[in-house]
Amino acid sequence: MGTDPFRVAPSPWIARFAALVPAGGSVLDLACGGGRHARLFLDRGHTVTAVDRDVTQARLAEGAELIAADLEDGSPWPLAGCGFDAVVVTNYLWRPLFPTILAALKPGGVLLYETFAAGNEVFGRPANPDHLLRRGELLDLARGLTVAAYEDGIAEHAKVVQRIAAISGPGPAELP
Ligand SMILES: C[S@@+](CC[C@H](N)C(=O)[O-])C[C@H]1O[C@@H](n2cnc3c(N)ncnc32)[C@H](O)[C@@H]1O
Incomplete structure (x- = not known):
């Protein structure tokens, strides 16, 4: 049996912190590419919305709501008014989107x-x-x-990355 080229493994960082997302919560996978993280969260029982300018790559993320949108061309944000229990972004950076990413997190939502x-x-x-x-x-x-976790300037597998897992709002230690 050959390897399915579309079954690309999720990032170990995203897989490691997936459990932070509340059970059954909604997940937004931005610039989802082939949809490896959309699939990860679908498999975990979440509802998933996945956005990319080229959603044809994500055809195996069946069950996800796939939205074709260019995130950089000044078009209106396609998910206005929507809040998510997690926002996942990997291997993509468009700094003007940062405020929108934070605003898309529900209270207690997880940024990966x-x-x-x-x-x-x-x-x-x-x-x-x-x-x-x-x-x-x-x-x-x-x-x-x-x-919850942060790594910066980690060189591995011939690349240098930065990564974070963070929860919107105060952590348990800060709650009254
Ligand atoms: C390196 S891939 C990462 C895919 C996925 N997040 C992953 O890690 O497997 C970058 C993705 O960003 C998407 N992308 C690049 N520019 C974009 C834009 N302006 N609007 C929406 N998606 C964009 C590409 O189509 C591609 O799927």
């Missing part, structure tokens, strides 16, 4: 974000600073959220 970081240019692409997180950038994005 992992992408290339400064230093990756040593290994190859992406090398454009527009596509590389600056040191501490995801921590800055998650200011005011409860950070």
Whole structure:
């Protein structure tokens, strides 16, 4: 039996922190690509909305609501008024979207974000600073959220990444 080229494994970071998302909660996979994380959360029993400018790649994310949208061309945000229990972004960076990502989190919602970081240019692409997180950038994005885990400048598998798992609102230790 051959390997299904579309069954690409989820990021270990996203898989590791998937359990932070409340059971049955809604998940938004932004710039979903082939839909590996949409599938991960569908398999975990979540409702999933997946957005990409090219949703033809995500055809195996059956069960997800697939939305074709260009996130960078100034079009209106396709999910206005919608809140999610988690927003997942991997291997994608468009800084003007940061406020929208945070606004899409319901109270208690989980931000799972992992992408290339400064230093990756040593290994190859992406090398454009527009596509590389600056040191501490995801921590800055998650200011005011409860950070469950954060890694910065980790070089592995010939790439440099930064990643975060954070929960909207105060953590249990800060609750009255
Ligand atoms: C490197 S892939 C990552 C896919 C997926 N998140 C993953 O990690 O498997 C980047 C994705 O961003 C999408 N993308 C790039 N520019 C976009 C834009 N302007 N609007 C929406 N999606 C975009 C691409 O179509 C592609 O699927």
